[in-house]
Amino acid sequence: MGSNRATLADVARRAGLSKTAASMVLNGREGTRLSAEAHQRVFAAAEELGYRPNLAARSLRTRKTATIAFVSDIVATTRFAGDLIRGALDAARERDHVLLITETQGDATFEQYAIEAVLDRQVDGVIYAAMATRRLTVPPAILGGPVVLLNATSSDGLPSVVPDDEGAGRSVAAALLELGHRDAIALIGRNRLKEDDPEVSLAARARLHGIRQALDEADVNLLAECFCAEWLPEHGYAAMRGLLNKPKRPSAIICMNDRLAFGAYQALGEAGLSVPEDISVISFDDDPIAAWLRPSLATTALPHEQMGRRAVELLLDGGAAEPSLVAMPLRRRRSLAPPAG
Amino acid sequence: MGSNRATLADVARRAGLSKTAASMVLNGREGTRLSAEAHQRVFAAAEELGYRPNLAARSLRTRKTATIAFVSDIVATTRFAGDLIRGALDAARERDHVLLITETQGDATFEQYAIEAVLDRQVDGVIYAAMATRRLTVPPAILGGPVVLLNATSSDGLPSVVPDDEGAGRSVAAALLELGHRDAIALIGRNRLKEDDPEVSLAARARLHGIRQALDEADVNLLAECFCAEWLPEHGYAAMRGLLNKPKRPSAIICMNDRLAFGAYQALGEAGLSVPEDISVISFDDDPIAAWLRPSLATTALPHEQMGRRAVELLLDGGAAEPSLVAMPLRRRRSLAPPAG
């Protein structure tokens, strides 16, 4: 692609100057003593020839490629990935960079390949992204240059970007307390594995912690806590059915994510109960289905686009090594109401 | 990143040979007359030094970068995008290529920028992808090299990859006919704009055509056809309510996509009707929600991963200029049953 493009030498020749002069003018180098007229001639020549520098040649010399690698474990299985990438893409464009994307699929061989591929291309930095917020170990090979962890933390003291799940937990609990819910709040989605193993999830523990903190402050205890093997609709459905079989019916449900809430809605619908008149529901993530549900589901949004953007900013503009928390905004929707009379 | 890496000159020196020899051996050039022993020494030296070629230097000379640009309008933000990208990523890796991703957001300025950015980086080819299957005009700037259209066609006679929506329409109708549905099949999701303007959508027209074709062959007419301004749950909900208000209740519903079907489910649930005992539902796309619904929704899957893969294959291995259709497999799920006796 893009053969027969004008080179710097062409520009210099047309301007009647040397390559050196042309290079300096086009790069806006300060402290050079080229005349105003020389500047004019170079700019004019570049313009006329439609000159665009050959970045391969430039980066051979400068070791900069204006390219960032976005290495992730699994892009495809979650549709949140798109927003992460989009945020990164936007921020990269603003800084005149592009994104080289690779996926490891959690496979060591693929990871090895992905890392070699990006290092061979001399990227200026690596964003190492995880699809589930978790702690991980960064492959040593990429530590030679700038690295930012996205949706993950590590023990290497690298800058990282993660959502503020604990804050989200507090918001969620506060939203219910505010409406007057107190002693009949149930929680769906406890999960030992996710809560105890930071390499599986950091979100579960943080969300739970935030919820507990806000409830404790108001001196409120949870009515019930349901454990779920996974955070999928079918588990939310089963948990909700279980709750409805108990003597005391909850006035509000907190689901650990929107898919669980979706399942809970199904169980409530079958039981002939209506949201929010009979039971309020609130959850986490702001999955697209949250807005599609009837009634629309109140939730706290994972700020993926902002996170992607922040990661690029940290990488290129530099930033502290401690984790950078991105707020999860509360989306108040129709699934919330004060407890029934 | 990756400074102090061994260079070809280092390898050559260690092997006691010239750069030329080392280059030829490592590239497996045929017709060269280097001794077996020279080969050994070069390979050993490269291995020992952990040599990896500097791709910037190589591509400066060869004008190949082993990099493909993935330029899309707003693909990266939709939940299907992940699969498109993943398929492309996999196929690219198999051929030792990587993907440079940019997004135009349908904005001419961004598109200009994206195209310059990838051309400046001397990519070996461009995959130009659209979020909605449609006809579009390719920016002339990228026509200098290989281009493949993904989820789109154009009048430029470029190779392209699109889903077989017409075939999917036939499968959907056939699935219902097979179960015995005949005179009470309703369609939700007619839309003039999508059907008539190929720059908006190619899917609507093709799906409709496929459905009609299969029904005509069986000499069956649609009971009703509902027009929807958009293909979102709320529109499916409204359309379904409208259908239930009519004297003759349909035995089966075809929705033009899963989001419409989701809305239809909501209306059916409120009306106290059950799927599939009272009404069968089938649709298009295989959105993740299709499997989460209760009962799970039968649908035809958009083969995004395969499409992404095919696009890379066409680009690198060459292929015919006519559109390459990728089959949309039917997912038989619980929302289908014979019409109620």
Next chain:
DNA sequence: AGTGGTCGCTAAACTGATTTAGCAGAGCAT
């Protein structure tokens, strides 16, 4: 002895930029 061919290998050019080191000429002071 001279010629031609093959074998195994290398020197040097080349890709297109950036960057270092330095040159020619003008102006000024001594």
Next chain:
DNA sequence: ATGCTCTGCTAAATCAGTTTAGCGACCACT
């Protein structure tokens, strides 16, 4: 006239590969 600085610019090296052209040694044949 000499030395000095300043101005405005350029030659050449450099980055790390690929590729072209060709060299010296050895052998066979006339």
